[in-house]
Amino acid sequence: MNNIIEVKNLTKKFGNFIAVNNINFNIKKGEILGFLGPNGAGKTTSIKMINGLLKITSGEILVNGMDANKNRKELKKIMGYMSQKFSLYPLLNSLENIEFFGGVSGLSRKTIKKKEEEIKNMVDPLLLRQNVKDIPPGIRQKISLFVCLMTDPEIIFLDEPTSGVDPEVRRNFWYEIYDLKIRGKTILVSTHNLDEVEYADRILILHHGDLIVEGEPGGLLKKHKKNSIEDLFKDAISNHEQN
Amino acid sequence: MRIFYLVKKEFIEIFRQKELLPLLFIAPIIQIILFGYIVKTDVENIPVEIINLSKNKTSYRIINRIKNTPLFNVKKISYKNRDSISTLKKGNIKAVIIFRDSFNKNKNILKYPEIQILMDGTDSNTSSIAAGYFNGILKKYILSDIEKMDKKLSIENKTLIRFNPALKSINYMGPGIVALLLTIVSLFLASASIVREKEQQTMDTLLISRLTSIEIYIGKALPIAIIGIINMSFSISVVMIWFKIPIRGNLFILFISAIIFLTAILSYGLLISTIVSTQQQALFFSWFSMITFILLSGLFTPTENIPSSLQFLVKINPLSYLIKIIREIFLKGNGIEYFYKDLLCLSFITILVISISISNFKRLISK
Amino acid sequence: MNRIRALIIKETLHILRDPTSLLIVFLMPILMIIIYGYCINFDLNNVNAGIIDLSNGENSKKLIKKFTNNRYFTIKDLREKYSDPLKEGEKLLKSGHLKEIIIIPADFSKKIEKGRKTEVGIILDGSDSNVANLIYQYNELILLDFQDDFQNLNNFLKIKTKVLFNPDVKSSFFFIPGLIAVLLLMITTLLTSLTISREKESGSIELIFISPLKSFEIILGKTIPYIFVSLIVEILILLSGKILFNIPFRGNMMVLFVFSILYIITGLSLGILISTIASTQETAMFATLLTTLLPSIMLSGFIFPLDSLHPILKGFSYIVPATYFLKIIRGVVVKGAEIKHFIFEGIILTVFPIVLITISNIKFSKIRERSK
Numbered sequence: 002m003n004n005i006i007e008v009k010n011l012t013k014k015f016g017n018f019i020a021v022n023n024i025n026f027n028i029k030k031g032e033i034l035g036f037l038g039p040n041g042a043g044k045t046t047s048i049k050m051i052n053g054l055l056k057i058t059s060g061e062i063l064v065n066g067m068d069a070n071k072n073r074k075e076l077k078k079i080m081g082y083m084s085q086k087f088s089l090y091p092l093l094n095s096l097e098n099i100e101f102f103g104g105v106s107g108l109s110r111k112t113i114k115k116k117e118e119e120i121k122n123m124v125d126p127l128l129l130r131q132n133v134k135d136i137p138p139g140i141r142q143k144i145s146l147f148v149c150l151m152t153d154p155e156i157i158f159l160d161e162p163t164s165g166v167d168p169e170v171r172r173n174f175w176y177e178i179y180d181l182k183i184r185g186k187t188i189l190v191s192t193h194n195l196d197e198v199e200y201a202d203r204i205l206i207l208h209h210g211d212l213i214v215e216g217e218p219g220g221l222l223k224k225h226k227k228n229s230i231e232d233l234f235k236d237a238i239s240n241h242e243q244n
Numbered sequence: 245m246r247i248f249y250l251v252k253k254e255f256i257e258i259f260r261q262k263e264l265l266p267l268l269f270i271a272p273i274i275q276i277i278l279f280g281y282i283v284k285t286d287v288e289n290i291p292v293e294i295i296n297l298s299k300n301k302t303s304y305r306i307i308n309r310i311k312n313t314p315l316f317n318v319k320k321i322s323y324k325n326r327d328s329i330s331t332l333k334k335g336n337i338k339a340v341i342i343f344r345d346s347f348n349k350n351k352n353i354l355k356y357p358e359i360q361i362l363m364d365g366t367d368s369n370t371s372s373i374a375a376g377y378f379n380g381i382l383k384k385y386i387l388s389d390i391e392k393m394d395k396k397l398s399i400e401n402k403t404l405i406r407f408n409p410a411l412k413s414i415n416y417m418g419p420g421i422v423a424l425l426l427t428i429v430s431l432f433l434a435s436a437s438i439v440r441e442k443e444q445q446t447m448d449t450l451l452i453s454r455l456t457s458i459e460i461y462i463g464k465a466l467p468i469a470i471i472g473i474i475n476m477s478f479s480i481s482v483v484m485i486w487f488k489i490p491i492r493g494n495l496f497i498l499f500i501s502a503i504i505f506l507t508a509i510l511s512y513g514l515l516i517s518t519i520v521s522t523q524q525q526a527l528f529f530s531w532f533s534m535i536t537f538i539l540l541s542g543l544f545t546p547t548e549n550i551p552s553s554l555q556f557l558v559k560i561n562p563l564s565y566l567i568k569i570i571r572e573i574f575l576k577g578n579g580i581e582y583f584y585k586d587l588l589c590l591s592f593i594t595i596l597v598i599s600i601s602i603s604n605f606k607r608l609i610s611k
Numbered sequence: 612m613n614r615i616r617a618l619i620i621k622e623t624l625h626i627l628r629d630p631t632s633l634l635i636v637f638l639m640p641i642l643m644i645i646i647y648g649y650c651i652n653f654d655l656n657n658v659n660a661g662i663i664d665l666s667n668g669e670n671s672k673k674l675i676k677k678f679t680n681n682r683y684f685t686i687k688d689l690r691e692k693y694s695d696p697l698k699e700g701e702k703l704l705k706s707g708h709l710k711e712i713i714i715i716p717a718d719f720s721k722k723i724e725k726g727r728k729t730e731v732g733i734i735l736d737g738s739d740s741n742v743a744n745l746i747y748q749y750n751e752l753i754l755l756d757f758q759d760d761f762q763n764l765n766n767f768l769k770i771k772t773k774v775l776f777n778p779d780v781k782s783s784f785f786f787i788p789g790l791i792a793v794l795l796l797m798i799t800t801l802l803t804s805l806t807i808s809r810e811k812e813s814g815s816i817e818l819i820f821i822s823p824l825k826s827f828e829i830i831l832g833k834t835i836p837y838i839f840v841s842l843i844v845e846i847l848i849l850l851s852g853k854i855l856f857n858i859p860f861r862g863n864m865m866v867l868f869v870f871s872i873l874y875i876i877t878g879l880s881l882g883i884l885i886s887t888i889a890s891t892q893e894t895a896m897f898a899t900l901l902t903t904l905l906p907s908i909m910l911s912g913f914i915f916p917l918d919s920l921h922p923i924l925k926g927f928s929y930i931v932p933a934t935y936f937l938k939i940i941r942g943v944v945v946k947g948a949e950i951k952h953f954i955f956e957g958i959i960l961t962v963f964p965i966v967l968i969t970i971s972n973i974k975f976s977k978i979r980e981r982s983k
Contacts, residue, residue, distance in 0.1 A: 054448055056610055082452050088445040091812070092260045092891070093253065104249025105453040132260065134814070148449075264894040271901050279909055281921050289918045317918065332776075333948040335938050338918070365776050366945045367785045370916050373745070376752050383755050406704060408737035416739045432900060436893045443892075444812070521631070523892040524805050528635045531801060531900060532643065539647055544914055546742060548657070550650045557650065575738045582706050 005030040005156060005187050006051065011060035013046050013210075020046045022210040023060070028156075028189060033182055035201030035218075036191035037234065042207040044191040045085065048158050051189075052082050064156070081154030083145050085161045091134035095120070095144045098133060102148045116151055120144070139170040146177065157181065159190045163197065175200050195231045204230075206237055213241045246455055250463030254437070258467065268433075268471065269478070272425040276479050279421055280414045280487055289317040290338050290374050293331060296323055298343040298357035306359070309385055310341070315377050332364045339363045339374060408575060418483040419574040420543045423566045425479055426502065427509055427537055430472040434513025435530035437464050438605075439520050457609050461602060465510045472506050473499075492577025498570065501587060505566040508594035511601035518601070518608050537563040562597075565590040614824050618832030622806070626836060636802065636840060640794050640848045648787055648856050656682055658746055661689040661703065661712045663696045668720025674731075674757050678713065683749045704736050711735045711746055723761075776861075776946045784859075787852045788944045789913045791845075792937040795871070797903045798844055799878025800885070802837045807886035807975075808895040817982065826976040830887075830968060834879050841875040861947030867940065870953065873960040874936040880967035881932070887974045907933040935959050 006028040013021040021043040028034050036044045049055040051062055053073050062069040064076055089098045096117055103113040120129065124143060128136050133144070142162065149157065159178075163171045175197065181188055190201065198204050199218050206214035214221065214237045218230060227233040259265065294310070296303055311318050319337060328340040342360040361378055363371040408415045441447040450460060483489050491498075516529045540550065541563040550558060558564050565586045572578040580587070626633060660678065664671050679686045689696035689712070703709040714732035722729040733750060737743045776784075810816040819829055852858050882899065889895035909915060910924065911933035917925060928934045935956040942948035950957075 049448070052452060054451055077452065077454060080452070082448070084445060084448045086445055088449050090253065090257065090446055091444060092257045097253070097256060101249050101253045102449065102453065104252075105246050105450070105455050107246060107454040134812075261891050261894050263889055264891070264897060267894065267897045267901060275901070275905055278924065278927070279905065281924055290916075291918055330952075333942060333946045334952040335942050335946075335948070364946070365784070366941050367916060373748065376748055380748075380751055380755055383759065387758070404732070404734045406701075406734060406736055408740055408743070416741075428900060428904070432897055433893075436896060440893065522629065523809070523896065524629075525632050525635060527801060527805065527896045527899070528632065528639065531797065531904070532635075532639045534900070534904065535643065536646065538908075540650055546739070554646075554650050557646070571738060576705060578705060 003030055004028065005065060007061075007063040008047075008051070009061040009063075011047065011050060011062065012058045013043075013050060013055065014058045019210050021050070021207075024207075024210075024212040026205055026212065026215060028187060030187055031182065031185055032202040033178060033188045033190065033200065035198045035204040036189060036207065037193070037195070037198055037204055037214075038191075038207035039193060039238070041209075043210040044207055045160055047207070048082075048160050048189065048191060052080050052158050053077070054082075078152070079155040081149040081152060081157045083149040083157075083159050083162055085164070089133045089141060089145055089148070092132055094132050095124070095129040095136070095140075098144065099148060099151070103151050106152045108151065116147075120147055123147070138166050142166055142170065142174065146174075150181075154186070156187045157189070159188065161191055161193070163192060163194055171197070195229075195234055198230050206234060208238050208241050211241065213237050246453075247459045247463045247466075250455065250460065251466050254464065254467040258433070258471070268429060269475065272429065272475060272479060273482055276418070276421050276425065276482050277486060280418055280483075288314045290315060290370065291319045291336060292316045292339045292341055293319055293326075293328070293337045294321045295326060295328070295340060295342045296321060297325065298345040300343075300345060300357045303343040303357045306343075306357075306382065306385060309381060313377075313381060315374065315381075328362050332362065335364070337364075338367075338370070341378075414487045415489050415575060416571065417543070418487050418489050419570040420541075420567045422476060422479045422483055423502075423505075423541075423563060423570050424538060424543060426472055426476045426506065426566075427563055428534060429475050430468055430506055430509050431513045431530050431534060433468045433471065434465070434510045435516040435520075435526040436523055437468065438514060438517035438608075439523055439526045442521065443523060451609055457606050458602070460609075461514065461605055464514060465507075468510055468513075469503075469506055472510075473503070476502055489574065491574055493573030493579070495573075497580055498573045501566060501569045501590065504587070504591055504594050505562055508562045508590070508597050511594070511598040515597070515601040515604055518605050537561055540564065541567050543567055559589070560593065562590055562593050565593075614822075615828045615832050618824065618829065619835050622833055622836040626840060633840070636798060636844060637847060640798060640844055641851045643794060644787070644790060644848055644851045645855060647790055648783060648852070657685045658683055658710045658742075658749075659687065659708060660684045661687045661696075661700045661709045663689050663700065663712065663714045665690075665717040666715050666719035666721075670720040670723040671715045673760075674715065674719075674753075677753050677757055681749075681753065683746075701734070704734065707736070709736070710742070711750075713750075783856045784945050785941070787856050787858050788940045789911075789937055791848050791852055792874075792933050792940050793907045793911065793913050794848060795841070795845055795874065796878045796881075796907055796933045796936070799837070799841045799875050800882040800899055800903045802840060803834060803879045803882030804885045804889075804895050804899040805892050806833050807883065808889045808892050811890055812892055820979050820982050826979055827972050830883055830971055830975060834876070834883055834968075837879050838872070838875060841879065842872070845871055845875065858944060860944055862943035863949065866950050867943045869950075870936065870939045870943075870957060870960065873957065873964070874932065877932045877960055877963040877967070880964040880971065884967050884971045884974070887971045887978070906931050910934070911937050913937060932960070932963055 004027040008024065008026050008028075010023050010025060011021055012019070012023050024043075024047070036047070038044050046055060050057050051064075051069065053069065053076065057070065064072075065079075067075070069076060089095075090101070093101065099117055099120060100113055103116055108116070124140060128140055133141060136144075146159075146162065149159075163174055166174070171194070178188060178190065178200070190197075192198070201218065203217050204214070204221070205212055214233070216224070221233060222228070222230070225233055225236065227236065258268075292310075294307055296307065307318075307321070310316050316339075328342075331337050331340060340362040342362070344358045344360065359382065361375065363375055365371045438447075441450060455463070480491075484491060512533070513530065516533070517526055520526045520529060536557075538544075540547070540557050540561050542558070543563075547555075547558045547564060568586050569583050569590075572583045576582075662675055662678070664675060675686065678684050687709070689700050693699040697712075697714075700709060700712040704712060712734040714734070716730065716732065719729050719731070731754065735743055735746060807816070810819065822829075824832070853860060881902070885898045885902065886895050889898055906927075907913065910928045910931045911917075912928070913933065917928055917934070920928065939948075939953050939956050942952060
């Protein structure tokens, strides 16, 4: 498998604060990569640098072998992004949100209509006509993912997609992520729910901007002789803090 | 085409805030009507107390005169000396007029009581006008007495009033208030529009879409501009129909000037919105700017009174130009040759603000 | 009580965590006092007037001198400059360079000499009716004064005018205390007007709803922390008024302090009410601007004397809180008035917050009920 994204010596500073400290990793085409770490570890910052929302302080990101910074316009077309808290417009209903995001992403009117029909088969149409601020978080998450996938992106960034929803919804959400993988998409998921990472092909653990662990979940457990990801995570973080 | 979706979304967001709609469209009209009646600084009905210690007949006649002028509202007449200072401190009475019998020793045939007027000087404007008026009333009274004695000498003041012959203040203030409401509505909407996206975390989604920064900027400004223009047309109609103020000049030039002004205010509002991080901060900034724009625009007080070291504040205030232009067009019916300089200055300010605003917005986008 | 304390602490933290807003709240009023204090002036000086003297006699020159030696007017002799002074004068009037043209007829000087009736023609720019009215009054005064010189009216009548509290008739004595009152109301209302609607927008209001706190306690908990912020603001603006503009503090500061606490609570309660009603921050912002900005400037006696208002509008002024505090602050600061002068105003300023908080409480409980 070839690398679809290569991250080299990536650093982000906000003033004197180092949010991401010289990290290196690759993402292979068609894999699910789990981004792990406590709040403020630098997960969102890294994602935003890769998808172009934040400027890079230093380092390099290659997507499909192209310099991400120089080919923003091209790359926008193959990337999908679902930000924290499912950022939909609370005063618009779901259909209007879909129409809006479809429209500003450059979809044709016909495609947007087709997408609207599609969602109507997935979610109760009554709920679709309610303003987003009044619908349950589970549905909001579903709509948000749908919006993210509307342009049929190759690489999908999901930033804390499962925060604030109940365990059942969370499980169903992961089935959908698997489904995406089967369709050949590359997926980067950040989360702080440790029990979720076992679904990922590979995980990265970030702490204070440093990349401290990288590998397959099963392999990592064997290597560090741990029973659960949780133990591994706690251990890695306390080790890193001592250094 | 993409921008159409953004404009549509902005409109839905505004129109779905049900409590906001009447505030945006009806409240301004009510305020115009209400304030149309207020804005006259003609001083009248000053509450006075009269203390008449004189038994002279003329004192009664002069008191009658005072009662009949619209300037004073005689609240109380007493015939004993009272603590006038305490009365004035309470603030319900603004002046105390005292008549005393201490005649001049001159050999004049006419005898007048000595008159003393105590004014509350807190409101400097009112008190100096009132004092002047009061002296005038008395002097005229004496002059008419003298005239009866056939010793007349009088100069008639024949005044011809141009542009607003009935001296109706609404004619002057009404058009200005239209400009004021245009400022309030558009500045406020613009200052909230970007920071709201930041607060509800939709900004990122907007930025990652195919929209270019200029498209986002225009998509934000356009709906507010449309609402502003609708609002202005409403309020101009109210001013023209309700207050029967004729528009003497060119309505087209008026709208062009208003649109230039609107562009400046919108870019300024979007600039605020780009800089701040919460809607509360946006509220404070736009509120502060609004009061400054209003008070330094010449709407309520002539700008000539501002000290020359601070005149630049008027010069950079876009509202001061619009108010001047609006008045030229409404009241005087002046053509563009009378205010092309103001229009040029306004346009210059607009270009300046818009370029600062856009460059700032671009910087926000590429953090 | 413990529960309320927790909420107060949370709100206080919220205030302190946003130093930018805090800085704006403290700095802006001072900036405003400075700018407006220096810039706003109601006195009318140096009105540009053109004179066309057709009489050119001794008496007409005397009259012109009266106009010239007066701080109200800056006189321009139009006849000296233009061949057709009337036509040019009218043009200058139209462009706003002149506010009035004074025309003295050819037979003026002679008629005065003979003690006969005569006239002066004046063309006045009426577009700003207030200014026009003032100019008209000034003209009258000068003309009367001129006649006075011939008649010695003062021999007949002695008028003593005494201006109390503000003998130099400075408009800053009027304006600065008023500005303090208006700013204070606007700031306090702005402070609380977004608190509840912000929580509604972010959804965190649900957390408050399910807490064991009573609605009334929630509202108090959201109001109390801002009292301190507002008091600091008040002290800052009073000080800048005193230091920069030499406003005398003739009265007892404690009196002012007591009333201002009532006034501050009124503003905060008004903000809370707006915040309870509005469901988005944007609505709350706009409602705040509309209820505080123009009414406080125009309906409180801040610029336009209330006594001269139309009776219906005067009725409106009674529901504007600034009206009452304006009276108090001007009374205490400029006139040295005492508590006994403001019993009525004090009662009203106590009733205001009680009513506002009660309505907010009812409204808030309703929303809470509905969300269940």
